[in-house]
Amino acid sequence: MTRSGFGQTRSMSTVFSKIVNREIPGTIVYEDEHVVAFKDIVPFAPVHIIIVTRQEIPGIASLPETGDHLHLLNAAKTIAEQQGLTNGYRLVINQGEDGGQTVDHLHIHLLGGRPMAWPPG
Numbered sequence: 001m002t003r004s005g006f007g008q009t010r011s012m013s014t015v016f017s018k019i020v021n022r023e024i025p026g027t028i029v030y031e032d033e034h035v036v037a038f039k040d041i042v043p044f045a046p047v048h049i050i051i052v053t054r055q056e057i058p059g060i061a062s063l064p065e066t067g068d069h070l071h072l073l074n075a076a077k078t079i080a081e082q083q084g085l086t087n088g089y090r091l092v093i094n095q096g097e098d099g100g101q102t103v104d105h106l107h108i109h110l111l112g113g114r115p116m117a118w119p120p121g
């Protein structure tokens with residue numbers, strides 16, 4: 001927490017940390033010591049889940065040597081199984097402006113429940 005110029009207390013945490021910490025609502029479908037997963041608020045597929053590190057890593061471009069990101073893929077596999085995505089699915093990580101990243105907190109999109117087109121837009 002920091003003090004803004006207007007004397008208000010303001011949280012520096014990302015919108016995803018606020019979901020992780022139950023400060024704002026989110027439909028959480030999975031969590032463990034390293035990651036939390038919740039439904040995307042604007043789903044692009046029947047299953048669209050955001051898997052986020054508990055640690056506030058801004059993105060792929062600033063990965064620490066070790067940390068919660070090392071557990072993202074295993075969590076994605078587990079969640080895909082839990083969601084019944086036996087016919088396949090897609091994992092997406094957006095990095096930076098050209099990558100279409102809008103939330104600077106490392107996350108994987110898990111998309112499934114329909115065939116995915118290629119190449120992506």
Ligand code: AMP
Nearest residue numbers: 015026039040041042094100101102103
């Ligand atoms: P990206 O563009 O890769 O950074 O992905 C950010 C994703 O977070 C987008 O698909 C948004 O729809 C999703 N998102 C943003 N805010 C929320 C929220 N409060 N709850 C769930 N998903 C969110």
